[in-house]
Amino acid sequence: MRDYETFFRTNRLPHIWCPGCGHGIAMKAIAKAIAKLDLDQDKTVIVSGIGCSSRASGYMDFDTLHTAHGRALPFATGIKLANPELNVIVITGDGDCMAIGGNHFIHAARRNIDLTVILFNNNIYGMTGGQASPLTPVEKKATTAPYGTFDRPFNPCEVAKTAGATYIARGTAFHAAPLVDLIAQGIQNKGFSFIETLVQCPTSYGRRNKMGSAAAMLKDMSETVIPLAAYNRLSTEERNEKLPSGVLHTDVFPEYAAEYAKIIKQAGGDKA
Numbered sequence: 001m002r003d004y005e006t007f008f009r010t011n012r013l014p015h016i017w018c019p020g021c022g023h024g025i026a027m028k029a030i031a032k033a034i035a036k037l038d039l040d041q042d043k044t045v046i047v048s049g050i051g052c053s054s055r056a057s058g059y060m061d062f063d064t065l066h067t068a069h070g071r072a073l074p075f076a077t078g079i080k081l082a083n084p085e086l087n088v089i090v091i092t093g094d095g096d097c098m099a100i101g102g103n104h105f106i107h108a109a110r111r112n113i114d115l116t117v118i119l120f121n122n123n124i125y126g127m128t129g130g131q132a133s134p135l136t137p138v139e140k141k142a143t144t145a146p147y148g149t150f151d152r153p154f155n156p157c158e159v160a161k162t163a164g165a166t167y168i169a170r171g172t173a174f175h176a177a178p179l180v181d182l183i184a185q186g187i188q189n190k191g192f193s194f195i196e197t198l199v200q201c202p203t204s205y206g207r208r209n210k211m212g213s214a215a216a217m218l219k220d221m222s223e224t225v226i227p228l229a230a231y232n233r234l235s236t237e238e239r240n241e242k243l244p245s246g247v248l249h250t251d252v253f254p255e256y257a258a259e260y261a262k263i264i265k266q267a268g269g270d271k272a
């Protein structure tokens, strides 16, 4: 097995992330999952949109695409359809994935195309200074909600499930070791895989909401996010305060790129 550290472009360091940002932990988990599965570096592509989270693609030594805000999934879809043998991994933020990119997300999930999407969820638009995203919890403050937002947030795992994703998991930057396994399982699923990864943004989110240091935010995560089995034992009222982690949903549907290849064959297109 290759050392995961060899999967970084060290000449691009130092990274741009603030001290205590959780994005680096999530990026490391992806590199470790790739190492664990012993994926071919030349057959693995990392695609991202725009945001602090999406900067991760630039630090990872694979074929990488840093695309436009919200548009990682259309690029990733094109890559997968043109080269179905590639492992295509998408890194995205909560604004990138669920706001501007929300429509791409539901349709990529609906198609069950073989992509692994890792959402670095810091509950805020970090890069642009702290606007509320569709995943900002009610009452949390943002530059666009100085008195606290009253927009109801999405549960991205539920959106993914409703849209048709065939592997859905939730992990956190605090639970870094199990996160590696959740990502590895997602990569192995032949279909649309979604791993929501909760990460701390001490700068644009934590500071405004008086959540303390990065360490305090991680501690909070460790108490709020609990294994699915433990979550299922809670009362409805108790569940309001917690989030389940681990593999939340799996399903089996035909994979889009494989179905597409069949149609090409049927139409005689593979003779060219």
Ligand SMILES: Cc1ncc(C[n+]2csc(CCOP(=O)(O)OP(=O)(O)O)c2C)c(N)n1
Pocket (backbone or CB within 6 Å): 050, 051, 052, 053, 054, 068, 069, 092, 093, 094, 095, 096, 097, 120, 122, 124, 125, 126, 127, 128, 133
């Ligand atoms: C089309 C377009 N709209 C808006 C922007 C400005 N913009 C850049 S990053 C960003 C938000 C990033 O937030 P998120 O996706 O949650 O990632 P984070 O920075 O929190 O990791 C926005 C609105 C842009 N670059 N392009």
Ligand code: SF4
Pocket (backbone or CB within 6 Å): 016, 017, 018, 020, 021, 022, 023, 052, 053, 122, 126, 127, 200, 201, 202, 203, 204, 205
């Ligand atoms: S603003 Fe937030 S998300 Fe962006 S690098 Fe800083 S801590 Fe990370």
